[in-house]
Amino acid sequence: MQADRGIFYGWRVVAVCFVVASFAWGLGLFGSSVYLQAVTAAHGWPVAEVASAITLFFLVSAAVQRLVGRSIDRWGPRPVLALGTLSIATGVVLIGQVRAPWQLYPCFVLVGIGWSALSTTGLAATVAPWFERHQGRSITLAIMGASVGAIAGVPLLLLALERLGLGAGLAAAGLAAACVLLPLIGWVLRFRGPADLGLRRDGDLPLKGESTLPVPPAIASPAGRRSLLWSAAAGFALGLTVQIGFITHHLALAAPALGATGAGLLVSATGMTAFAGRLVLARIVDRVDPRRLAAVIMVMQTMALAAITLSPAASVLVVASLVYGYGIGHVTTLGPVVVRREFGAAAFGATYGSAATVIQVVSAFGPALFGVLRDALGAYPVVLGAAALTTTLGAVILTLGRQKPAGRS
Template sequence: MTRAARLRTVSALGIIEIFAWGTSFYLIAVLAGPIGAETGWSGAAISAGVSLGLLVSGLFASLVGRRIERHGGRPVLAVGMVLLACGLGLLGLSRSLPAYYLAWAIMGAGMSCGLYDAAFSTLGRIFGRDARSAITQLTLWGGFASTVCWPLSAWLVEAVGWRSACFAYAGFHLVVTLPLALLAIPRAEPPPRGVPRRPLPVAAAVPVTDMRFLCLATAGVVLAMLSTIWSVHFVSILTATGYGVPAAIAIGTLIGPAQVAARVLEMMGRGRHHPVWTMLASTSAVVAGFSGLLFGLPAALAMIAWGAGNGLWSIARGALPLSVFGSEGYARTMGRLATPVLISSAAAPSIGALMKDVLTADAMLGVMATASIIPLAMALVLLRHKRPVLAV
């Protein structure tokens, strides 16, 4: 593939990821208030829709990985954009909680087909062992999802209301992201001329008992839960430790730039180091962030460390399985890794709410700081057991 074609593929996927994330995972941060004000539903009931979407996404992840492995990412991403559009349309029409939850279930299936795990698997299917740089570039695009869609969603709600905002996003997926998936993502390699068409063999799955798989899955589950809990509760935790609400929100805005800056630094390395070192840097930064908050360091510095670690993990979780297990069966491996991660993300808001009810802010930080050591330990184990299949 030429450099121009590679850039076109990654850029198209980047636009898809910005709006796939921004109109699903990040959507409720802006729409929860207006939805509750109009319908009278509780905040817990509204947030449960996102949890349901993540749960459905996790349940579909392995199937999506197998489909990408066999047919390529183009049709899967296209289906994902259609499902997101349908879910958003139903969300805008929902007048009852059952209809609201059905909308999120449909969106969850779309998230499984259209968020990072599917996109990384698509790049692995297209570029094979050379996918690492493309994965890093894609995370730079994805890092702007909240930056673009939070203010856009707020403007749409103010201008036309939350229901019409959902309809606008549904239309956007049908007229922009769906054509991008169909026209800019390469088709799967056809069989050679003269060879009878038959289903392509699917590579054997990585055993779940493989130490490296267990390390990646464990780290992914813990980091996903920490990220979700912190995203939901960081304002209340910071205010309980002495910061005002405006200051807490201002500190939270440092996370996005820190993520992007860390990803730029990773890209400047041009893949000269094994991705396990990216994971080690990521998990160390996460420990530094939560420990810094626990021991009274300035929250701004702690959040920069947390944001940098979170940003690097987005790269490591795509590049490390490719390096450790190889490109054969990469999409299936990503799907199997995504399943526990997404299911744990679905459970995280409820776990965080329980922690908030029974623990003080300092105790909650202590639990999160202690839990953050687990992914770091997994990185250290992987450093000894990585046994790379490919130089990526």
């Protein structure tokens, strides 16, 4: 039986996480390309030196994923996400004040700590205790804010830098994040789960002789926990390594066929299909096996990469890019959904934090691997062929690591 006292509080938590994701991806993952261009242009420093500081941002984030998950399990999301907000906001402000290349490194350490708390692990661990029947939809909608960070956050960041300059522009961005997020986190995330409100997950009232709708049990058995967790980590790590590499190099590989303007439009269109994919995922994710769906999406992405490899036609490049883009949101989002479905809500933060550490460390090397292979092999189509094989391997690992729920034949 569900409460009839208005909107279930868990959806307010999802809404706040959506806003958090918008700022986190705008100032973190997608913002990194803006910092690279703006800092090198402002100071004339080598691209490689600034890029190495940005790499530290990703490595620091990967290193503290498990700590973020365990901290949310222990103390709740409010202190962890508040600290993450202060960290990323301070790091962004300080990037605009640096006067020597070495000063970038502590700035990006702060950004990395903030990104780890405000991105997938932190948001999924925040939402997980509130839902059971809608576990997949709630996590998907929360992380959908990432698309807003890409579509709106980056242009706004660029506009601030253009109008205010590097120092004042980044200061304005950091302060805006703190002023918007800290009140929302402090007010809405003050509860750790529905039990604090006398409710059960999904807004159900305490049982009074009535049962709720059937809830799928956690799949992981004591004997199979290790293989389930690490097959998920390995499968998604391989898929995301290719995905991040593809996103980073998409403009460069499309420009020879479409020109600079056409390649830019294709990148934007690919982002829109990724957003559309997230919308579809939110509708279906709680009615399907998320591990199997992730494997199917990776096979679809493999076919798109193979098409670009085998055909130089611009039309093939456009269609394959849009198909590949549709799966981007699925692969990004389904990792925590798989772990939540298979391991349940108890200690989800620490469990997914362990997997996320592997996923982020491995996938951080995607852009560099694409670049090294491009230089060594001389052409992107050959690189995409290797990427297709890697994505296929990820799908195979996810499929082979699947364990049926206890009691099912």
